[in-house]
Amino acid sequence: MTLFDLTDKVAIITGSSRGIGRAIAERMAEHGARVVISSRKAGPCDEVAGEINARHGEGRAIAVPANISSKSDLQNLVDATLQAWGRVDVLVCNAASNPYYGPMAGIEDDQFRKILENNVMANNWLIGMCAPQMLERRDGAIIIVSSIGGLKGSPVIGAYNVSKAADFQLARNFAVEYGPHNVRVNCIAPGLIRTDFARALWENPQSLKTATTTTPMKRIGEPDEIAGAAVYLASPASSFMTGQAIVVDGGATISSGVIG
Numbered sequence: 150m151t152l153f154d155l156t157d158k159v160a161i162i163t164g165s166s167r168g169i170g171r172a173i174a175e176r177m178a179e180h181g182a183r184v185v186i187s188s189r190k191a192g193p194c195d196e197v198a199g200e201i202n203a204r205h206g207e208g209r210a211i212a213v214p215a216n217i218s219s220k221s222d223l224q225n226l227v228d229a230t231l232q233a234w235g236r237v238d239v240l241v242c243n244a245a246s247n248p249y250y251g252p253m254a255g256i257e258d259d260q261f262r263k264i265l266e267n268n269v270m271a272n273n274w275l276i277g278m279c280a281p282q283m284l285e286r287r288d289g290a291i292i293i294v295s296s297i298g299g300l301k302g303s304p305v306i307g308a309y310n311v312s313k314a315a316d317f318q319l320a321r322n323f324a325v326e327y328g329p330h331n332v333r334v335n336c337i338a339p340g341l342i343r344t345d346f347a348r349a350l351w352e353n354p355q356s357l358k359t360a361t362t363t364t365p366m367k368r369i370g371e372p373d374e375i376a377g378a379a380v381y382l383a384s385p386a387s388s389f390m391t392g393q394a395i396v397v398d399g400g401a402t403i404s405s406g407v408i409g
Contacts, residue, residue, distance in 0.1 A: 152386035156181030159234045160383065161226065161279065163217060164244030166193035168344035169294060169372045173241055176376035177383060178205050185230050186212045188244065217244045217271040218263070227278040236286070239383040240279045242272040242316075243294040247309040261308050268312035272319060276334075280327065289332040290383045293320050294375075297338045297398045313338075317394055324392030333391040337378045340398025341369040365400030 160177050164170035166188035174184045178201045186198045194212035201210035213229045215222040230237055246267040249260040272293055283289025298306055299313030316336060323334040341360045361367050378395045381387050396402055 153180055153380055153384045155239075155380070155384055158182045158238040158383065159185070159230065159236050160239035160241065161185040161187065161230055161237055161275075162241040162243055163187050163215070163226075163275070165241075166190070166197050169339065169342060169375045170241070170243040171197055172372035172376040173243065173379040174210070175201060176373070176380050177239070178209050180380055180384070182239065182383070183208070183234055184210045185226070185233075186210055187215045187226055189216050190214060217246075217267050217275075220274050223271065223275050224278055227275070231282075236282060237279045238283075238288065239290045239292070240275065241292045241294065241379060241383075242275055244271075245294070245309075245312075247306060249308060250305050252304055253307045256308050264308050264312050265315070268309070269315045269319060272316060276319075276323060280323075280332065283332045284327065284330040287331040289327075290387075291320075291323065291327075291332065291334040292379055292382045293334070293336045294379075295320075295336040295338045295394060297340050297396060297402050299338065300396075300402055320394070321392045328391055333382075333387065335382045335387070335390060335392065336394040337375060337382070338394045338396045338398070339370065339375050340364070340396075340401045342375060343369055343371055360401070363401070363404050364398070365404055368399065370397065370399055 155177055160182045162170050162174045165174040165186045174186055178184050186194045188194055191214045194214050198210040198212040211233055213226050215226040248263055249256050276291055293316045295316040296313040298310035299317050303310050320334045320336045375397055378397050
């Protein structure tokens, strides 16, 4: 067994019909995992699961649509996984929402509430649903896809950043609670990645220029560049790591901000 072997591990990845979630699912399957593809719409989930099965053999992926704002949908996601494969070894809380761009003073209560419910509370629900059988087996890895936004302020995505900062603490708290049972909880904090979710940022010429000129690597990231961190956090390679956040941002958070 190699350090990054995920053979026969069962992984639920939310928001995995596209973008970062899809890249994580594809790379985990490549490393031997059986993956559960989940997002709101059944069609895209079926398509991704079908492609993974075609590449790695039937039975390597299943599709279970779920809206993260629905607690019953999330419970069905876990129940369907347990019915199909009898266990959940890895949970990746990747799905999130951000219905508002602008200063905090302009956000409506319903918008702020949706951000917090989908980006924080839904993760708490799903972790609570998956953790019991992990704790009983004394084995499991939980990964929350947060953001470098949780480390910074912003004039346009402040509420989203508040939710992502909360995700860091969610991971730390669960890491303390679950550590004695050998269940690890960590975060990934991507920088600006070329996904549909972040399109409003990277399609804007000015914001793209600011992001790339002040970042040491002088570019934004691609979804697949986040997947390796997820494979690491799910695998034996990270067996002594919990409550932490891996920043994958091309150096954005360590930059002086000086254009060069």
